[in-house]
Amino acid sequence: xxxxxxxxxxxxxxxxxxxxxxxxxxxxxxxxxxxxxxxxxxxxxxxxxxxxxxxxxxxxxxxxxxxxxxxxxxxxxxxxxxxxxxxxxxxxxxxxxxxxxxxxxxxxxxxxxxxxxxxxxxxxxxxxxxxxxxxxxxxxxxxxxxxxxxxxxxxxxxxxxxxxxxxxxxxxxxxxxxxxxxxxxxxxxxxxxxxxxxxxxxxxxxxxxxxxxxxxxxxxxxxxxxxxxxxxxxxxxxxxxxxxxx
Amino acid sequence: xxxxxxxxxxxxxxxxxxxxxxxxxxxxxxxxxxxxxxxxxxxxxxxxxxxxxxxxxxxxxxxxxxxxxxxxxxxxxxxxxxxxxxxxxxxxxxxxxxxxxxxxxxxxxxxxxxxxxxxxxxxxxxxxxxxxxxxxxxxxxxxxxxxxxxxxxxxxxxxxxxxxxxxxxxxxxxxxxxxxxxxxxxxxxxxxxxxxxxxx
Numbered sequence: 001x002x003x004x005x006x007x008x009x010x011x012x013x014x015x016x017x018x019x020x021x022x023x024x025x026x027x028x029x030x031x032x033x034x035x036x037x038x039x040x041x042x043x044x045x046x047x048x049x050x051x052x053x054x055x056x057x058x059x060x061x062x063x064x065x066x067x068x069x070x071x072x073x074x075x076x077x078x079x080x081x082x083x084x085x086x087x088x089x090x091x092x093x094x095x096x097x098x099x100x101x102x103x104x105x106x107x108x109x110x111x112x113x114x115x116x117x118x119x120x121x122x123x124x125x126x127x128x129x130x131x132x133x134x135x136x137x138x139x140x141x142x143x144x145x146x147x148x149x150x151x152x153x154x155x156x157x158x159x160x161x162x163x164x165x166x167x168x169x170x171x172x173x174x175x176x177x178x179x180x181x182x183x184x185x186x187x188x189x190x191x192x193x194x195x196x197x198x199x200x201x202x203x204x205x206x207x208x209x210x211x212x213x214x215x216x217x218x219x220x221x222x223x224x225x226x227x228x229x230x231x232x233x234x235x236x237x238x239x240x241x242x243x244x245x246x
Numbered sequence: 247x248x249x250x251x252x253x254x255x256x257x258x259x260x261x262x263x264x265x266x267x268x269x270x271x272x273x274x275x276x277x278x279x280x281x282x283x284x285x286x287x288x289x290x291x292x293x294x295x296x297x298x299x300x301x302x303x304x305x306x307x308x309x310x311x312x313x314x315x316x317x318x319x320x321x322x323x324x325x326x327x328x329x330x331x332x333x334x335x336x337x338x339x340x341x342x343x344x345x346x347x348x349x350x351x352x353x354x355x356x357x358x359x360x361x362x363x364x365x366x367x368x369x370x371x372x373x374x375x376x377x378x379x380x381x382x383x384x385x386x387x388x389x390x391x392x393x394x395x396x397x398x399x400x401x402x403x404x405x406x407x408x409x410x411x412x413x414x415x416x417x418x419x420x421x422x423x424x425x426x427x428x429x430x431x432x433x434x435x436x437x438x439x440x441x442x443x444x445x446x
Binding site: 169171172174175178179182183185186187188189190192193194195196197198199200201202203204208 | 299308310311312315
């Protein structure tokens with residue numbers, strides 16, 4: 001894997017991306033690594049040395065890491081950490097090995113390895129008892145995490161208690177519950193049914209989408225450009241007959 | 247303000263709109279269907295509180311949409327305690343309504359600011375009579391603390407006070423602070439303040 005050999009403008013050169021990722025892991029860094037190549041830009045998110053997410057070319061998670069590792073002559077720079085949803089649960093060594101295997105297969109003229117093997121879900125959000133013992137909830141979580149526009153998710157029971165959430169913001173669950181309670185009060189005043197959906201557009205360009213379901217409340221912090229209709233359609237199949245611990 | 251609400255109400259699917267203030271209630275409303283005053287109050291209060299609650303969670307809400315079976319409610323904050331509420335039916339193009347309402351919200355904010363400014367700056371005839379009587383009393387209290395120079399100091403302070411803002415009863419405390427600062431003896435200054443505060 002080639003790399004640019006200059007350090008101008010705060011950029012790091014002379015080290016391969018894979019090596020630099022391992023260094024960040026060893027140093028237990030919490031940061032964002034920005035990777036640039038041919039006017040393209042991708043980001044890798046570290047939390048205390050663990051690679052938790054990545055994005056590039058509209059792809060997120062492990063697939064984005066595999067993509068970034070194929071970029072030629074990348075330059076990279078470290079910036080401040082972000083409170084980021086954990087989409088990656090595999091150890092970095094495993095991902096690098098998988099990426100190398102995929103590149104070898106591609107180099108041998110074989111078709112690009114499509115296998116997403118070893119997508120271990122024994123770590124991160126899947127490791128919580130509520131999710132581990134509930135296949136429906138696992139499916140829901142997998143679906144949510146696969147949506148690139150999702151910045152964070154909050155799954156709450158009807159009492160507003162957190163089942164699982166990706167953000168470190170502890171006040172958000174209360175706010176989401178409050179928005180549902182407000183919706184119920186307004187429903188009574190307007191003599192209607194619902195609310196089926198609450199959408200809050202924020203000044204920072206993000207959107208908070210809340211689905212006050214019968215079994216649980218789902219809150220999604222999204223990119224402001226996200227299509228509410230598409231996200232609703234993606235979630236609908238997994239929202240049917242959700243069983244959630246109270 | 248009503249003209250601005252009319253611009254929203256002509257969008258297909260819009261059932262009505264209202265500017266709601268947490269303290270004053272509905273400031274202006276244009277509703278096709280007759281919602282009860284109490285119902286409107288419930289909706290408005292919850293939308294305002296949601297914005298305030300959002301601020302506590304670090305969220306700056308630009309627009310809120312509540313989708314019910316028959317209606318969608320769109321709330322756009324105009325200031326901390328005032329919100330533009332638009333009620334659309336289920337078939338309305340909420341994106342269009344929201345964009346139009348956001349655009350008009352800017353003009354509404356200007357109107358509200360102008361209204362508040364002119365309201366608080368206006369001096370009624372009653373106020374003027376009260377203030378003139380008060381100036382005399384304050385000058386007498388100042389003379390007790392400073393002696394004959396009081397009239398001169400009072401004149402200077404009154405000029406500075408009037409230059410700093412409107413001469414209204416709500417700003418008299420600023421004038422008293424200025425005068426108190428002119429009295430060199432702390433005991434006399436305290437006596438002056440106590441005497442003047444009895445007048446207010």
